[in-house]
Amino acid sequence: MEIFVSIIIGALTMCAVYMILSKSLLRIIIGTSLFSHAAHLLVLTMSGLKTGAAPVLVDGVTDYTDPLPQALVLTAIVISFGVTAFFLVLAYRTYQELNTDNMEEMKGTESND
Amino acid sequence: MSVLHLAILLPLLAAPFIPFLFRAVKRIHTGWFVLVVPTLLFAYFFRFISVTSDGGVVTETVRWMPSLGINFTAYVDGLGLLFALLITGIGALVVLYSIYYLNKDKESLGHFYVYLLLFMGAMLGVVLSDNMVVMYMFWELTSISSFLLIGYWYEKERSRYGAQKSMLITVFGGLSMLGGIVILESMVGSFSIREMVANQAVIVDSPFFVPAMILILLGAFTKSAQFPFHIWLPDAMEAPTPVSAYLHSATMVKAGLYLVARMSPVFQESSLWLWIIVSFGTFTLFWGSFNAVKQTDLKGILAYSTVSQLGLIMSLLGLGAAALHYDGIDDNVFMVATIAAIFHLINHATFKGSLFMMVGIVDHETGTRDVRKLGGLMTVMPITFTIAVIGSLSMAGLPPFNGFLSKEMFLKATTKVFSADFFALDTIGLLIPVVAFIASVFTFVYSLLIFTRTFMGKAKFDQLPKQPHEAPIGMLIPPAILAVLVVVLGFVPNLLSNTLIRPAVESIYPTLVEGGQAVEVDLYFWHGITPELLMTIGIVALGTILFFTINKWMGIYNRIPYRLTLNGMYDGSLVWSNKAAYRFKDNYMTGFIRSYLIYIFVFMSGMLLISMWWYDMFNFSFGEMATVTPYEYVLGAVVVLSAFAILFMRSRLPAIILLGVVGYGVALFFVFFEAPDLALTQLVIETVSVALFLLVFYHMPEISKKESRMRFKIGNAIVSVLVGVTVMLLSFMTLSNKSASSISEYYKENVYDLAAGKNMVNVVLVDFRGFDTLFEIIVLAVAGLGIYTMIKFRTTVQRTKGEDGHEAKK
Numbered sequence: 001m002e003i004f005v006s007i008i009i010g011a012l013t014m015c016a017v018y019m020i021l022s023k024s025l026l027r028i029i030i031g032t033s034l035f036s037h038a039a040h041l042l043v044l045t046m047s048g049l050k051t052g053a054a055p056v057l058v059d060g061v062t063d064y065t066d067p068l069p070q071a072l073v074l075t076a077i078v079i080s081f082g083v084t085a086f087f088l089v090l091a092y093r094t095y096q097e098l099n100t101d102n103m104e105e106m107k108g109t110e111s112n113d
Numbered sequence: 114m115s116v117l118h119l120a121i122l123l124p125l126l127a128a129p130f131i132p133f134l135f136r137a138v139k140r141i142h143t144g145w146f147v148l149v150v151p152t153l154l155f156a157y158f159f160r161f162i163s164v165t166s167d168g169g170v171v172t173e174t175v176r177w178m179p180s181l182g183i184n185f186t187a188y189v190d191g192l193g194l195l196f197a198l199l200i201t202g203i204g205a206l207v208v209l210y211s212i213y214y215l216n217k218d219k220e221s222l223g224h225f226y227v228y229l230l231l232f233m234g235a236m237l238g239v240v241l242s243d244n245m246v247v248m249y250m251f252w253e254l255t256s257i258s259s260f261l262l263i264g265y266w267y268e269k270e271r272s273r274y275g276a277q278k279s280m281l282i283t284v285f286g287g288l289s290m291l292g293g294i295v296i297l298e299s300m301v302g303s304f305s306i307r308e309m310v311a312n313q314a315v316i317v318d319s320p321f322f323v324p325a326m327i328l329i330l331l332g333a334f335t336k337s338a339q340f341p342f343h344i345w346l347p348d349a350m351e352a353p354t355p356v357s358a359y360l361h362s363a364t365m366v367k368a369g370l371y372l373v374a375r376m377s378p379v380f381q382e383s384s385l386w387l388w389i390i391v392s393f394g395t396f397t398l399f400w401g402s403f404n405a406v407k408q409t410d411l412k413g414i415l416a417y418s419t420v421s422q423l424g425l426i427m428s429l430l431g432l433g434a435a436a437l438h439y440d441g442i443d444d445n446v447f448m449v450a451t452i453a454a455i456f457h458l459i460n461h462a463t464f465k466g467s468l469f470m471m472v473g474i475v476d477h478e479t480g481t482r483d484v485r486k487l488g489g490l491m492t493v494m495p496i497t498f499t500i501a502v503i504g505s506l507s508m509a510g511l512p513p514f515n516g517f518l519s520k521e522m523f524l525k526a527t528t529k530v531f532s533a534d535f536f537a538l539d540t541i542g543l544l545i546p547v548v549a550f551i552a553s554v555f556t557f558v559y560s561l562l563i564f565t566r567t568f569m570g571k572a573k574f575d576q577l578p579k580q581p582h583e584a585p586i587g588m589l590i591p592p593a594i595l596a597v598l599v600v601v602l603g604f605v606p607n608l609l610s611n612t613l614i615r616p617a618v619e620s621i622y623p624t625l626v627e628g629g630q631a632v633e634v635d636l637y638f639w640h641g642i643t644p645e646l647l648m649t650i651g652i653v654a655l656g657t658i659l660f661f662t663i664n665k666w667m668g669i670y671n672r673i674p675y676r677l678t679l680n681g682m683y684d685g686s687l688v689w690s691n692k693a694a695y696r697f698k699d700n701y702m703t704g705f706i707r708s709y710l711i712y713i714f715v716f717m718s719g720m721l722l723i724s725m726w727w728y729d730m731f732n733f734s735f736g737e738m739a740t741v742t743p744y745e746y747v748l749g750a751v752v753v754l755s756a757f758a759i760l761f762m763r764s765r766l767p768a769i770i771l772l773g774v775v776g777y778g779v780a781l782f783f784v785f786f787e788a789p790d791l792a793l794t795q796l797v798i799e800t801v802s803v804a805l806f807l808l809v810f811y812h813m814p815e816i817s818k819k820e821s822r823m824r825f826k827i828g829n830a831i832v833s834v835l836v837g838v839t840v841m842l843l844s845f846m847t848l849s850n851k852s853a854s855s856i857s858e859y860y861k862e863n864v865y866d867l868a869a870g871k872n873m874v875n876v877v878l879v880d881f882r883g884f885d886t887l888f889e890i891i892v893l894a895v896a897g898l899g900i901y902t903m904i905k906f907r908t909t910v911q912r913t914k915g916e917d918g919h920e921a922k923k
Contacts, residue, residue, distance in 0.1 A: 001739035005782075006844035008749050012775070014837030015756040017714060021707050021829040026765060026813060030772055033802070034756060037779045042840065044786055046847045047855065050739040054787040055873035057865055065787045067864075067873035068857045074794055074878060075889045081798045082896035088809045089900045095813055107704045 005045045012038035025091045025101040032087065036080035040073045115173040117187045120157050121241055124150055124234035128227045135223035143222040144212035151204035151233065158197045165191045165616040168626075172243070181246075182304050188243035191616025195455065196240035196364075196371055198613070199462050203363040204233050206591035210470055211355035213588035214477060225265060225353070232258035232360060239368055245294045245304045249287065252332070255365050256283040262360060263352040275348035278683070282345045286335025290372075293328030296321050297379075310378040310623060317382055326380050329372065330389060337369025339427060340397040343420040344679045350412040354473030357412060362419045362469055363462040370423065370458060373430050374451075377621050381434035390431030395548045397424025402555035406663075407670040411472045411482040411567065414559055415465065418508065421556060422461050425523060428545070429454035432526050436622065447529060448618070448625075452634055453522035455617045459609060460507065460515040460602065467595035468504040468563065471497055474588055475567060480578030484562070489572025494583050496593070501564040503596045507603070509560035509656075510553065510649060515602035517649075518636055524549065524645035550648055557656030558663070606636035711832055718839040725846060733849045745785055752778035765810045773803040790874045 012034055019031030052063030055070065095101050119126075127150050135143045164171060171189040178184070189197070208229070215222060235258060238251030256279075264276030298304050300319045301312045309316065316322060333339075338346040349361050360366070373390060380386040401421025408414040433451030474497050475490065476482045491498045503514065510520030527549045530542040574581060583589075602609065615634045619626050626632065640646065659666070674681075701708070725731060755774040762768040776799035783792035860877055870876035878886050 001741045001745070002848050003735065003738065003845070004741050004745070004749060006841050006848070008753055009844055010837045010841030011753045012756050013840040014833045015760055017833035017836045018760055018829050021710060021832060023707070026768075026810065030759060030768060033772055034759070034775065037775060038840065040791075041779065041782065042844055044783075044788070044791075045844055047857075048739075048848075049786055052787070054789050055861075056789075057871035057873070064861055064873065066855055066857045067860055067877055068855070070788045070791055070874045071877040071882060071885075073788075073791055074874060075885055077791070077794050077798055079889055079892050081802060082893045084802060085805055086896040086899050088805055089903050092809045092812055093903045101814055103706055107706075 001049050002045055005041060005049065009038050009041050009045065012041070023103045025094065025103065028103070029084065029087045029091060033080070033084055036076065036084075040076055043069050043073050043076070114175055115187070117171065117173045117189065117241075118175055118185065120154055121187060121237045122234060123154060124230040124237070128230040128234070131226045131230065132223035135221075135226075139217075142212045142217045143226055144208055144215070147226045147230065148205060148208045148212070150230065151201045151208060154237075155198065155201035155205055158194060158201055161189055161194050161197075162612050165189065165194050166612050168616065168619060177247070182244075182298070182302075183246045184244055185247050186243040186305065187241050188307070189241060190620045191613070191618070192371070192374055192620040193240045195459070195613050195617045196367070197237055199367075199459070200233060200236050200240070200364050203359060203462055203466055204229075206466070206594060207355045207359040207363075210358070210473070210588060210591040211353070213585055214355055214473055215353065225262075228258050228261045228265070229356070229359075232262065232365070236364055236368065240371055243306050245297070245306060245309075248306075249291050249294060252290070252336075252368065253284065253287050255360075255368060256280060256287055256336075259283070259349070259360050259365055262356045263349050265353055265356070266351070269351065271348070272351040275345070275351040279345040279349045282342050283335050286332045286342065289328045289335075290332025293325045293332065296325040296328065300325070306375060313379050313382075313624075316379055322383070323385065326383070326386060327389075329376055329380075333369035333372040333376075334393060335369070336372070337366050337423045337427060338397075338420050339369070339393050339424060340400050340420075341679050343397060343401065344683055346420055347408075347413055347416040350410070350416050354412070354469060354476060357415075358466050358469035358473070362415070362465040366419065366423055367426075367458060367462075370426050370430065370454075373427065374454070374617075374621050377430065377434060378623050382437060387431050387434040390434075391428050391545060394424045394426075394428030394431055395545055395552075397421065398428060399548050399552040399555075400424075402552045402559065405559040406555055406562065407667065408559075409484050411475065411484060411487075411563065412469075414484075414563055415468055415472060418556070418559060419465060421552065422457075422465065422508075425549075425552075426454050426457050426461070428549075429457065429523060429526060430621075432529075432545075433621065436625065447526065448622070448632065449522055449529070450526035451618050451621055452614060452632075453519050453526055455614050456515075456606070456609065456636070457519035457523065459613070460519050460599070463595045463598045463602065464504045464507040464514070464516055467500055467592040467599065468508070470588075470592035470595070471501045471504060474584040474592070477588070478579065478584055479581045484566040486573060486576050487567045488570040489568070489574075490581055491568040492572070493581050494568070496583060496589050498564065498568045500589075500592045500596045501568060503599050504592075505560040505563045507599045509557045510652070512638065513603045514599050515606060516599070518603065518606055518638070520553070521640070521645050521649065524553075524648045525643070528644045528648075546648075550652065553648075553652045554656045554659065557652055558660050561656070561660050562663075607634075610634035610636055711828075714832055714836050718835050721839050721843060725842065730846045730850065731842075733845050735845075735849055742785075745782075748778055748781055748785075752782075765813070766807075769803060769806045769810060772806070773799060776802065788874075790872070 016031045016034035016038060019027045019034060022028065022031075047066040047069045050065065052065050053061050055064045055067035091101065094106070098106060100106065127147075131143060131147065134146050138146075161171065168191075171187075173187045175185040175187075208226075211225070211229075215225065232255060235251045235254035239248055239255060242248040242251060260276045260280040263279055264272050266272045267276075294304065297309055297316065300316050300321065301309050303309070316325070319325075335342040346361060346366065350357055352361065377386075398421050401417045401419075401424055405414050405417035405421060408417060429450045433447055433454060436447035436451065472482060474494070475487065478494065479487065479490070481487065507514035507516030510516050524546070527546040530545055611634065615632050618632045618634070622632065701712070752775050755771045755778070759768050759771045759775075762771065776795065780792050780795035780799060783789075783795055860873055860881060864870060864873045864876050868876045868880040870880070
């Protein structure tokens, strides 16, 4: 299972990096979203998968999955949402101001940097 | 903190008050206040002569960084005291001179005297510190104050050029020296110079002996302007003349000589030490005197002459090392070399100081230092002329001045190579007296040029910027004192023998002194018809011939093209390094965010892969793994295929929907992974995200089709595959290397007892790691504020065609 998920993580990262490196602002934001998915899965996988029951105390159950990575990932999900929302609005405003979503056109010239 | 420490730091402590005094008391020249410092210090250090002349030393320690072995140990012995007296004595005269040289209404004296005091304190620190790190600190401080003083008239381009040049060269040397110090410390285990001298045998046997020696010598050679590092000194002449007299002839440039003398007990047993110093010193002696003749600026002549004289003293210090290997017990002839070095060092300070001040007077009263414009000043400036003649003839090595005595000793020391039978001194060493002879001839020529060109010949007063007249008395006193010293030391040199010279020489030969050899210093004029006297007569004869035929042979100086001179190479390397830096920068600072992201990704992957390889982490050994159900296979395939499909989407709606599919797929994975909280959160967030994407995309253009260039795509693909594979390997690695047990047990055990909750993830978030959540909320709040600001507040000016921008403000 862990190996299988690792391969998925690798594939997601690959797609994310490819999207981030493109010129269109929209594709870059999609890339960051994919990147965070890959990162979340990676943190969970590192602690081992399906090692016990869901981490909610139940009488008679002694094996639980690791709660700590889950707590970390929960925080990360929310923060990545905040960042994505911020990016999106930034892209939207940038497009309104500059009339382009192409990163190459946004780069200033030597004279105005 | 002893009185001795306070004395060393007094100039530094006094410096901050100078600008305030300059502002507050306009009527009195600030120099008068400053003059108190060196005068007091000179009187203070003068009392130490009685201690050191009996071979005594004074040591005071202030613990500074004892754990690093760095303590401010002030150490006064013969050598250090000699320099301290030079620094404070010449310093007092220079400050007195500067009071008349610098106009109190036109110059920013506040700056000038702060720099000067900074230098004085730093220089005292160099010569009186026993700890090499402390000495290095003061050493660099002298470089910095020298930089500031050369650039004192910073509005002049040549001043800035000279300041930068001296800084680059001397700091290069200083850093090399620091390297040498660290190597020496690693051998001996202490930064103390006395410890190093005591453990000299350990250092000599070390394999790092030669690198340490060369690094230390680099520091000494750059500071003392030895060939090929001498090029900064002529350009340093842009400094005000009092500074040139003080830093660039009498004291700072002698710090290198001090270092060589101080480190001699450590290194001088090696033949390499002797040969490096003697050959660089002798060549510098020749090259400086040879180039001095062609200079037209009076200060230029003095600068090259200083270079040459520093080379002379340097080679004497080198020859002095031979004393350790000389067998004759009763009259150690090579000890003469070191005695001559110390004696000449004092003499040089007197005659060169007076000459620099003389040139300053000429410059001040006529408005030029160009010997082609000057001439015939003898009648209007008789006192200055007298000073010039005394200084020049002493420099030329003529009796009855002190320069004659030390020059004779120098020639004697060089001829002694005939009687040495070690280090190949009796074969290849024969070049030493020959080069010394030739250099002395040129020295004789330029010494004559200094006063004949300036004061004799036809008067051309109408071509001068100012009508010349004799300088004010205050300006004449300091050089006159030095000129009197030149004569007095010429007639009664033994004033110095037992008070200053012998203690200094004894600190250079600690082993010989312990071995019972007495250092006997007896200086007198008439030694009979000796080889050195004959050499002097030859120098005078040949020098006179060259002096009168100077116009016939001046042409040889134009033979070397500028590009091949050291200055040309220095300038060329500066321009080249500037260009190269720009080209390098332009190559990687492209301004495209894609380039920077690629650097980050490649670097990250590279570091991870290299460290995994380094620690041999590729031997994956997976333990017990969870099983994969068929549903999970299907789900995984869906997630991966959707992710890949996004890459090829040309329109925006399918791309967003596919992104949603990936997100929901990950949420389902969370369900399989027994993480209900995550799954719930992910589902909510994904829904909101997709809605937000759709909302924003509605206003955005179609995904552009400009990215179809193949090279661009392939480059991106390579980087992304690299990162993807790295992350996958990282995941494998963490799975197969579990070196520590999980810290989660604590939470599992205490979740109910301590926090009274059953959902561990929730308890961890709001209780055990509550601050994490707090900051998470802050991040969200900041993002929200940012979004709100971007949408609500639009202060940018929206321009449309033909409309005035200010009216279109939203």
